[in-house]
Amino acid sequence: MIFTLEKVVPWGRSFDEYLAMFALSEDYLWKRILGCGDGPASFNCIMTRRGGHVVSVDPIYRFGADEIRNRIDETYEQVIEQTRNNKNEFVWEHISSVEELGNVRMAAMNDFLSDYAAGLREGRYVDASLPTLPFEDGEFDIALCSNFLFLYSEHLSEDFHVQSIKELCRVASEARIFPLLELGAKKSRHLQTVVDRLEKSGFVVNVEKVPYEFQKGGNEMLRLIAT
Numbered sequence: 001m002i003f004t005l006e007k008v009v010p011w012g013r014s015f016d017e018y019l020a021m022f023a024l025s026e027d028y029l030w031k032r033i034l035g036c037g038d039g040p041a042s043f044n045c046i047m048t049r050r051g052g053h054v055v056s057v058d059p060i061y062r063f064g065a066d067e068i069r070n071r072i073d074e075t076y077e078q079v080i081e082q083t084r085n086n087k088n089e090f091v092w093e094h095i096s097s098v099e100e101l102g103n104v105r106m107a108a109m110n111d112f113l114s115d116y117a118a119g120l121r122e123g124r125y126v127d128a129s130l131p132t133l134p135f136e137d138g139e140f141d142i143a144l145c146s147n148f149l150f151l152y153s154e155h156l157s158e159d160f161h162v163q164s165i166k167e168l169c170r171v172a173s174e175a176r177i178f179p180l181l182e183l184g185a186k187k188s189r190h191l192q193t194v195v196d197r198l199e200k201s202g203f204v205v206n207v208e209k210v211p212y213e214f215q216k217g218g219n220e221m222l223r224l225i226a227t
Helices: 015-021 024-031 043-049 066-085 098-121 158-171 193-202
Strands: 034-035 053-057 140-146 172-178 203-209 220-226
Touching: 015 043, 015 098, 015 140, 024 043, 024 172, 034 066, 034 158, 043 053, 043 098, 053 098, 140 158, 158 193, 158 220, 172 203
Parallel strands: 034 053, 034 140, 140 172
Antiparallel strands: 172 220, 203 220
C-alpha cells in the first residue's frame, strides 16, 4: 500500500503530554529512547534541546517540512471541529477547552517543524513504521508508541499488534504503549488477547495507570519487558 500525505491527519502531542502519557521520570529522560509513530510531536525536539537521546520513526518523515506544514494547515480546523462535536468523550481538566487544545497541539507541531530539518540531518527523524524497524537488537533502552497501536484496532489486526510489540521489544529492553483505547473511547478489542499471547511468549506485561487522561478512561499504558 502506498503511503500518501493526503491520508494523514498530523496531530502532535506536547513534551509534557509525553511525560504524563508514559509516566516518564527524570531517570528515563537520559536513556536511549525510541518514539514510534511520533508524527509532528515535540518530544524529540524538546528532549534534544535538553541533551537527551531520542530517535523518532514515522512514515510522515519521508515528506518535507513545507509539505507537512501545509497538511497541518489543511486538516487543523477539521480536527478541532471533530473534537468540538465529540467533546463529551474527553476530560477537560489539564486542557480546559477545545481552544486551549488547539493552542497546545499547534505549539507542539511548530516546535517539531522548527527542529525537523536538523533532526533529519542528524538521523533523529527516520522514515519507518511498524511492524518492521531498521534498528539493531537492543539499540534503545525504551520504546514508546503513542496513539497508534490499540487506538486503530478497527483497522489493524491482532496479529499486527503482536508482531509490532515484539518488534518494539526487540530493539528496546522496555516498551510502553499509550493509550489502550480504540477510537470512540472504548477499550481496544485486541487488548486482552494480545496481552495473553505476549505473556505466553515469555514477555512480562503490565497494564499501568498513568497521570494523564484526555480521552475518558484513557489513563492506562501497556508496559512490556522481554525476559
